Amino acid sequence: MPEVFKAENVKGESEEIKKLLRESFSRSSFGSCVPRPHRFRFESQQDDETVLVLGRRHLVTNLGWIAMLCFASVIPFVWGEFPFLQALDGNTLISFSMLWYMGLIFFGIQSFLMWFYNVYIITNERLVDVDFVGLLSKTVNVAQISRIEDVNYTQKGILASFFNYGDVIIQTASEQRTPDTAGEMSAFTFEAVAFPDKVAGIISQLTEEAEKPWK
Amino acid sequence: MEIIPGITISLSMIVSFMVKISMVLFLILSLIMVRQESLMDRVVNLPIGKSLKILTWGYFLFSLFVTVIVLLS
Numbered sequence: 169m170p171e172v173f174k175a176e177n178v179k180g181e182s183e184e185i186k187k188l189l190r191e192s193f194s195r196s197s198f199g200s201c202v203p204r205p206h207r208f209r210f211e212s213q214q215d216d217e218t219v220l221v222l223g224r225r226h227l228v229t230n231l232g233w234i235a236m237l238c239f240a241s242v243i244p245f246v247w248g249e250f251p252f253l254q255a256l257d258g259n260t261l262i263s264f265s266m267l268w269y270m271g272l273i274f275f276g277i278q279s280f281l282m283w284f285y286n287v288y289i290i291t292n293e294r295l296v297d298v299d300f301v302g303l304l305s306k307t308v309n310v311a312q313i314s315r316i317e318d319v320n321y322t323q324k325g326i327l328a329s330f331f332n333y334g335d336v337i338i339q340t341a342s343e344q345r346t347p348d349t350a351g352e353m354s355a356f357t358f359e360a361v362a363f364p365d366k367v368a369g370i371i372s373q374l375t376e377e378a379e380k381p382w383k
Numbered sequence: 384m385e386i387i388p389g390i391t392i393s394l395s396m397i398v399s400f401m402v403k404i405s406m407v408l409f410l411i412l413s414l415i416m417v418r419q420e421s422l423m424d425r426v427v428n429l430p431i432g433k434s435l436k437i438l439t440w441g442y443f444l445f446s447l448f449v450t451v452i453v454l455l456s
Contacts, residue, residue: 198431209428260395263402263453270409270446277442278416281435285423298427303412303419306426 182377188370189220198284200226200333200362210289210296212310221290221370225283225360226333233279240272278303288358290370295338297356311356314378315341319371321364334364338371406450413443 189203205222244265289296297309323334338356420439424432
């Protein structure tokens with residue numbers, strides 16, 4: 169049967185997007201801002217949807233809990249200094265130390281998982297913000313590129329300026345509040361993302377292209 | 384401290400009991416973490432997800448092993 173009409177891939181990447189993605193992003197799986205991630209899919213991804221950027225909080229934001237973990241892991245070596253623990257017998261003290269380290273490992277794995285899986289995804293069609301809070305709660309925000317109204321970013325503090333990370337705030341046409349957005353400027357606040365200027369640039373470029381009727 | 388005649392409750396006994404309870408609690412939490420990791424991996428499917436699954440299962444087995452030893456001791 170002859171082909172009467174074949175739709176063009178109007179959502180293809182433009183030269184500007186390709187140029188923005190070529191710039192100095194991290195390519196590692198643990199990177200804070202990975203362009204075109206390899207072998208990556210997300211739950212509601214459509215077949216014709218291409219992931220342009222996968223991002224998460226900057227690696228430096230983990231320093232707090234890592235430092236706390238390091239400090240807490242040496243505390244059992246000074247158990248003897250605590251009068252309450254001096255009164256315990258040997259076996260109980262060993263059990264208590266085991267519990268302490270079990271708790272620390274649990275806290276470490278949990279903090280890592282929360283950092284690793286709390287991601288934002290920029291595709292050629294929409295933005296997806298995946299937020300896991302604790303062990304039993306998740307929030308997934310999705311916005312079509314065409315519904316984005318405003319994109320801006322902020323960088324606050326010495327660490328943010330030094331390591332080049334900040335918050336990207338995206339205002340969409342429907343500003344509905346979701347449970348995770350308490351205290352955030354928008355439902356789509358990508359917190360502590362690496363290269364906020366480039367991320368904001370990519371989103372702005374995508375919005376601009378979505379507004380054009382034909383390329 | 385002798386509350387029940389013939390049975391002396393010491394500080395070590397109380398702490399030991401609380402440690403055992405906490406270990407069982409951590410065991411349950413680690414099982415929840417295994418489940419949560421697999422749900423996270425379903426939402427955001429990354430190539431490294433399999434290794435993280437092994438890590439969480441490893442932690443669960445480790446805590447099971449430690450809990451059994453402490454409970455039996």
